[in-house]
Amino acid sequence: MSGFDFAARTRVAYGVERVKQLAEDVKSLTGGNKAVLVTDPGLVKVGVADEVLAALREGGVEATLFSDVQSDPTSASIDAAAEVIRASNVSCVIGLGGGSAMDVAKLASLVAGAEHPTEHYALMANPFAPKTIKMIMVPTTSGTGAEVTSTVVFSNADKRKVWGWDYELAPDLAVLDPTLTVALPPHLTAATGLDAMIHALEAVTGKRSNAMIEAVGLQAIRMISGSLLAAIREPGNLEARGQLGIGSMLAGMAIEQGGTGIAHCIGHALGTLARVHHGRAVAVALYHAYDWNIPGNEAILAEVARAMGAGGNTFASLEEQARAGAAFYRRLVAESGLQLSLAAEGLSAVDAGRLAETMASAENAPMRNNNCRYALDEDLACFAEQLLNHA
Structure with a gap:
């Protein structure tokens, strides 16, 4: 048996309707009460995003919505999310959705720490600035595992799928709530x-x-x-x-x-x-x-x-x-x-x-x-x- 190193970097919380405790999660992780919620238009349309926003606001968290996320996200979408995060001056980003929304949330959280665009970090050609924003991931599909990984996938301007990876991309908390996956076709x-x-x-x-x-x-x-x-x-x-x-x-x-x-x-x-x-x-x-x-x-x-x-x-x-x-x-x-x-x-x-x-x-x-x-x-x-x- 050869040597290895194994570390789970993300805390995991599971429970039916666990998402209702999200405001407390934000406050305990950051000591503050502001967050950006990154999700996709589909979850906005069916009302899931509104439910999560309501839970956050009822718990005393000021939440800003970003929903310009598509399947197989693009570097342009991540840049737009990073700009919203910078402008909102938050200390917590929540990714709600499948792998695409979570990847945008994760990468935008680090891209927001500097002025470089997303493609500056494609295939890790350059290192990220030190992490200053906490990440909470809330999956609404059971597939990607992005809620506990330190990698992201996105399409560049040439429409090629490329990678970003860094230990700092690992979320701080993953919230697993089976009620959020019931509406998945x-x-x-x-x-x-x-x-x-x-x-x-x-x-x-x-x-x-x-x-x-x-x-x-x-x-x-x-x-x-x-x-x-x-x-x-x-x-x-x-x-x-x-x-x-x-x-x-x-x-x-x-x-x-x-x-x-x-x-x-x-x-x-x-x-x-x-x-x-x-x-x-x-x-x-x-x-x-x-x-x-x-x-x-x-x-x-x-x-x-x-x-x-x-x-x-x-x-x-x-x-x-x-x-x-x-x-x-x-x-x-x-x-x-x-x-x-x-x-x-x-x-x-x-x-x-x-x-x-x-x-x-x-x-x-x-x-x-x-x-x-x-x-x-x-x-x-x-x-x-x-x-x-x-x-």
Whole structure:
């Protein structure tokens, strides 16, 4: 066993209607009573943002709303949020939503500490100014784990998906409230839940894995495997929603330490090419790559299969168990209703070369390199053809 360092930097609070205590969280974290709430237009439209704003204001917190956030956020949106944070002179930023809103909140909190634009920090070309603003993340999906990670993803001016990372990007508090995920439509519950499972799976099997990553990652897989379909079929099932939310958070802890792999390499390339929803993109990618991952990694993928509950101990070999996990995953994708064809995004077999080239780009290299099996250029070409030929 090689040496490792594992630290959970974010306090986690879970409970039904826990979000009603948010004003006290702001005051106890900062000693003040001002905050900026970063969210997306969808949550404003359905009234969730207003409910959170009301809870903050009733608790004595002066809250400013920023909602110019889109799926797969842009550097321009983060710059706009940072300007609102500067102008509001707050000591706390709250991210409410899925990974996009939380990533904007996290990165804007640090960008606001200096006058440089967001792209100054893309791929960490330059360091951030010291952190002065506390961060509270409140997820409304169970997928990204962004509430406990110190990384963000955004699109630059050239529409390429790039990364930012720094220990200071880790939120100070994550508030998990299953009531906030009840209104999530079935197709998004499926896409985000599968994304969370893949986070755990890729962290557990990746090159940087260790006993601590396996502990949180395998537990995440157990919780997500056992709750995803119930959450899709019974949206108001708070037990299933809670299991899914905690599983997603644990998966976030796993990727914080262990990173991701080939499904995310492919998924980010699909996001760059056609803005395919991130959760769906990585779920489709693993559907085609899971079996390819098995040779040489039978033992750990058998552990993953057991965590899924795939077939018990009835298999004669580790390879059979690992392949049962792959079959379980494909069934889960099918039963979740996730759409595998990418035709609606305008992609077809003629785009295979561009897709493979984007997978091989510098911004996707960390995921490609961390995967349990290294993908050669010809492997990337095969993945691209498989994805884009799927009817």
